[in-house]
Amino acid sequence: MPKPASEHDFLEQCFDDLFPMFRSITGPGIEQSIEYLTQFMPLVLEKVPSGSKVFDWTTPREWHCQRARLWGPNGALICDTDINNLQVVNYSTPIDRDVSLEELKQHLHHLPDLPTAIPYVTSYYKENWGFCISNDVYESLSNGTYRVLIEAKFIDGGVPFASCVLPGESEKEVLLSSYLCHPSLANNELSGPLALLSLYRRLSSWKKRRYTYRFLVNPETIGSLCFIHRYQDHLNKFLVGGLILTCVGGPAERLRYKASRRGDTIMDELMFALSEGKEGCGISLEYQNFDPTSGSDERQYCAPGFNYPMGQISRTVYGEYDGYHNSLDDKQFMGIDSLLNSVDAIERVLTVFEISGYPVNQSPFGEPQLGKRNLYPSMNSQSTRDKSDDMTIDSRTKLNRILTLLNMGDGLNRMRVVADACHCSVEELRYTVEELEEQGLLKLEVRS
Amino acid sequence: MPKPASEHDFLEQCFDDLFPMFRSITGPGIEQSIEYLTQFMPLVLEKVPSGSKVFDWTTPREWHCQRARLWGPNGALICDTDINNLQVVNYSTPIDRDVSLEELKQHLHHLPDLPTAIPYVTSYYKENWGFCISNDVYESLSNGTYRVLIEAKFIDGGVPFASCVLPGESEKEVLLSSYLCHPSLANNELSGPLALLSLYRRLSSWKKRRYTYRFLVNPETIGSLCFIHRYQDHLNKFLVGGLILTCVGGPAERLRYKASRRGDTIMDELMFALSEGKEGCGISLEYQNFDPTSGSDERQYCAPGFNYPMGQISRTVYGEYDGYHNSLDDKQFMGIDSLLNSVDAIERVLTVFEISGYPVNQSPFGEPQLGKRNLYPSMNSQSTRDKSDDMTIDSRTKLNRILTLLNMGDGLNRMRVVADACHCSVEELRYTVEELEEQGLLKLEVRS
Amino acid sequence: MPKPASEHDFLEQCFDDLFPMFRSITGPGIEQSIEYLTQFMPLVLEKVPSGSKVFDWTTPREWHCQRARLWGPNGALICDTDINNLQVVNYSTPIDRDVSLEELKQHLHHLPDLPTAIPYVTSYYKENWGFCISNDVYESLSNGTYRVLIEAKFIDGGVPFASCVLPGESEKEVLLSSYLCHPSLANNELSGPLALLSLYRRLSSWKKRRYTYRFLVNPETIGSLCFIHRYQDHLNKFLVGGLILTCVGGPAERLRYKASRRGDTIMDELMFALSEGKEGCGISLEYQNFDPTSGSDERQYCAPGFNYPMGQISRTVYGEYDGYHNSLDDKQFMGIDSLLNSVDAIERVLTVFEISGYPVNQSPFGEPQLGKRNLYPSMNSQSTRDKSDDMTIDSRTKLNRILTLLNMGDGLNRMRVVADACHCSVEELRYTVEELEEQGLLKLEVRS
Secondary structure (H helix, E strand, C coil): CCCCHHHHHHHHHHHHHHCCCCCCCCCHHHHHHHHHHHCCCCCEEEEEECCCEECCEECCCEEEEEEEEEECCCCCEEEECCCCCCCECECCCCEEEEEEHHHHHCCEECCCCCCCCCECCECCCCCCCCEECCHHHHHHCCCCEEEEEEEEEEECCEEEEEEEEECCCCCCEEEEEEECCCCCCHHHHHHHHHHHHHHHHHHCCCCCCCCEEEEEEECCCHHHHHHHHHHHHHHHHHEEEEEEECCCCCCCCCEEEECCCCCCCHHHHHHHHHHCCHHHCCCCEEEECCCCCCCCCHHHHCCCCCCCCEEEEECCCCCCCCCCCECCCCHHHHCHHHHHHHHHHHHHHHHHHCCCCEEEECCCCCCCCHHHHCCCCCCECCCCCCCCCCCCCCCHHHHHHHHHHHHHCECCCCHHHHHHHCCCCCHHHHHHHHHHHHCCCEEEECCC | CCCCHHHHHHHHHHHHHHCCCCCCCCCHHHHHHHHHHHCCCCCEEEEEECCCEECCEECCCEEEEEEEEEECCCCCEEEECCCCCCCECECCCCEEEEEEHHHHHCCEECCCCCCCCCECCECCCCCCCCEECCHHHHHHCCCCEEEEEEEEEEECCEEEEEEEEECCCCCCEEEEEEECCCCCCHHHHHHHHHHHHHHHHHHCCCCCCCCEEEEEEECCCHHHHHHHHHHHHHHHHHEEEEEEECCCCCCCCCEEEECCCCCCCHHHHHHHHHHCCHHHCCCCEEEECCCCCCCCCHHHHCCCCCCCCEEEEECCCCCCCCCCCECCCCHHHHCHHHHHHHHHHHHHHHHHHHCCCEEEECCCCCCCCCHHHCCCCCCECCCCCCCCCCCCCCCHHHHHHHHHHHHHCECCCCHHHHHHHCCCCHHHHHHHHHHHHHCCCEEEECCC | CCCCHHHHHHHHHHHHHHCCCCCCCCCHHHHHHHHHHHCCCCCEEEEEECCCEECCEECCCEEEEEEEEEECCCCCEEEECCCCHHHECECCCCEEEEEEHHHHHCCEECCCCCCCCCECCECCCCCCCCEECCHHHHHHCCCCEEEEEEEEEEECCEEEEEEEEECCCCCCEEEEEEECCCCCCHHHHHHHHHHHHHHHHHHCCCCCCCCEEEEEEECCCHHHHHHHHHHHHHHHHHEEEEEEECCCCCCCCCEEEECCCCCCCHHHHHHHHHHCCHHHCCCCEEEECCCCCCCCCHHHHCCCCCCCCEEEEECCCCCCCCCCCECCCCHHHHCHHHHHHHHHHHHHHHHHHCCCCEEEECCCCCCCCCHHHCCCCCCECCCCCCCCCCCCCCCHHHHHHHHHHHHHCECCCCHHHHHHHCCCCCHHHHHHHHHHHHCCCEEEECCC
């Protein structure tokens, strides 16, 4: 399903604009990034004030870092965040003084195995400062006095997040979320929000949305906790499924789905079917069980006190590429085409998710009189016995699907189970479901 | 277990009397058939008036067809329901006029693959008329003017059904049901009601019935819906199991059980055990899961709004014989012996069903003192350790069964599970169960 | 884990003192035995009066047998309970008269297959008298007049039992029980109470007991019923697990655990894991499902009306040795070393049982902020990503265990399941559990 060049170009332009912004989990960079996205989707910014109690956490002050620089003994500029904002340890305290090489090395981060890469390092919750440099540069440092200048301050502000919704027939909500706190990283940062933006544009053009879709961007971990803290009642009431989007670019051939903690949500079941080659929609997908020891914001949504039906979708992740959390993770590595391929697949998943709920027969006492609705042959003879109405040739299959949907439609069986009983995909049942809905014989329900 | 010739002869006489009656889902033929059976079992006829709302259905008017005839261009009589009442499309509208062969052919039904068979065709809920003829006759028709005369009228009457009960120790009820609406068909019609009649006679001579047994005859589909509509509260309160009897004659070697929608009722479990060769009672039986896309009245009982514990028992069914719904389905094909063989098996199944409930230990706090009831050796020595009382040689097996029945008898385990734990059949536990019941130590419970 | 010689010697002395006491299910012998144990553990004796209704049973009168003797025709003493108290049928009625050999033989018990063994025979609930002799003696009896003298009486007294507790942090109780009614038998009698005594001494020296431990000795069957009858409310409220100790000596290499009737208690699960070689603590154990047809007091605890979480632990049992219930079951056969080996294993099992409950995350809304508790690396860089804090080298494993404990800690998963998810034993999680408990992040709960 090749997309028009314009979508590619549009996302590439967004990427180029967003990449250099000096982001962190708070402060001007992330807010500027959110504001940029607001041009294309009606995100509403919210902030949870610094020092707030958010479940077990206390929200940090905002980090405003104007610029950080490091000069060598000879006065040469070694680090400058105006050139590459990965070069300062994120959330570094301000400093302006001379240090020996020995002292400096305690504050330098480099990657011996990747000599040219600049690592991405943070210290959000413990006061510290530091610089990140390539190993090549690190090895070339000579003894002498270095000057460090980090122009930063901590300000009472708040933790930002932003969301918008596309309303659907039901208030039941699907949450699509990504994080936007890493500076100058491609796959493990911008791929997520850009996929979110692309999905917003596509879903807004759907003719029919059964669910309301919420799109959320936040700083990782603390941002999702702030969102959940503020929206907990809403989520408890309306959330029926969702995806954390992370690392959805890169060269990996298959998407990877990490199931929710429950492991039996409608989305889990659908993704598992896809991983088994069902639904025949050409999506190659790997299914993994929930794991609390690594991952992204699903670790918060899937804490035992919430246990929300949130999974995580990714493509090229930690452990699968050298560039994880360093400057090798750039646009070329991520690939706009790869990102678009992920978006295609996720959109397709959501179209199946839309009809993956629980069918409920509205006339469950005996078989409804299908004949009067032109869904059953009016004459019972050998020549009509294989047909479901008088017009359609060989529509016995359709009649079987109708009878199966109605009989299994007790509100306890999901569409996936019905589809298995019909030896077809959920997708293939769509037309029959919609016809029965129009006749008032069936409703699709969903539960959180 | 050969039956006395009288049962064979009795059923053959009933068959011969009932076969030619001009039945439909309403009207004189089915009522006459019910009245015939009333000579031998105390069926009470009930009718749901025409035009009644029965769940999603509206009951039809009665079809009174006096006679239907078709004459050829030369005046020769081609069809005459006085000769074979399959020859008119059941529920045909009245007509009396001349038609061309071309027009007539739109109303003729024949079976090209079975040149001598007259098909059975109905059009209950859409106004139409037609004749059914063999393909041989169809091929011989010459151009010209044909005379059609269907002397029929539609009358405000009702949908009939009839039932009677054999009371048992409990008001909990087992429903045995068959349909009686097809005219002049043997396996797929009279085998069911005749088996029902035979079972009525046998069960009425049982020394002990734990359950109440209800015997029901009705027109297929609409008749079972009418019965359920009127008896729904009763069924909800008392029904604990039952069988739809259909096509229980014919040459097939094995009986076939189609499970209830629940798939885990006591009857389902028993039939599954039989299909696995358990219960060792020589019944060869095939077990099939419930399927809403074909079958008989169990499709109504097992609609999701009812979900009653009703299965279907059959022998030679649709897809397994050429004569399905045509004149080849006659007494010779059905076979009275085959029918009796089915009755033997069903009676045997019911005797096991009687003790297939949930044993409930009436003295569940510790082991009861079996010694004072002469169920345990009074002296504990090596020579008595293998015995359960002082009189019986090698009755350790019996003691083990007693202890197992009492220990598992918490009202949650079925007899089937206890029997498996005892490495024997439910049947083999009967005597021990009855002994413990007499001692007041055990009750058998059943749940719907 | 070799024990100091003193434990061996201590138990051997107890064995030698207890062995000759003339025990029965009531009367002076069992009370004297309990009083002996009271020197070393604070057992409190209770009695349920003779003639009491205890569930389905009526408690018997006490049997006081001073001495029983049998003389031959030549005046030679053949049996004398002052020499071996197995020689009288336990609960024999008093008798003092001359009998012919023919009459006598009706009251003699011997074991043709074991010519030198004196069998142990009882007749608690039916009046009778008899003597037990070796087959060699039996074969040598000559015709003539024998004199039988059984000096016994039945007294209104009661059925005794005795228990004491070691209190723990929780009132939830673990019950360790054995029976003490057989006279002069070693493996199938004294091994149980002696193991109980040894466990009492060991557990009393534990630094921390999460549960309260109750130690119970009683006459088999009737004694456990009397205890349950009196303590039923207490057991219903507090009992969370327990073991019947029986036949824990003897030459068998492996311990054997017979599961509770539930089959899914924490103890059952732990024992099953041990039988599968998990927990890696070198205990070789066979796991058997519950069976109501043989065994000891667990048959009463696991009656359906109680269904208590009680299993049975044994080593060399009925069917596995010739000496069962006869004089071959002596100290040499039982072996003090074998008994101590069983005690070692049971103590080890109990230490794992202590932490085998349900972890409950006390901060379940999102991940707790582990960094502020020094349980998470304060700086996120490649070099710290594999660590859980700043001090510990390679503590990623520990962090994973923390995250898994917290995420699975919803009060529904047992430690066994968490351990499996962590690919380690429950024992290996002990330190992490305790650290999280100290931090207030986790509580271990247990349910009956």
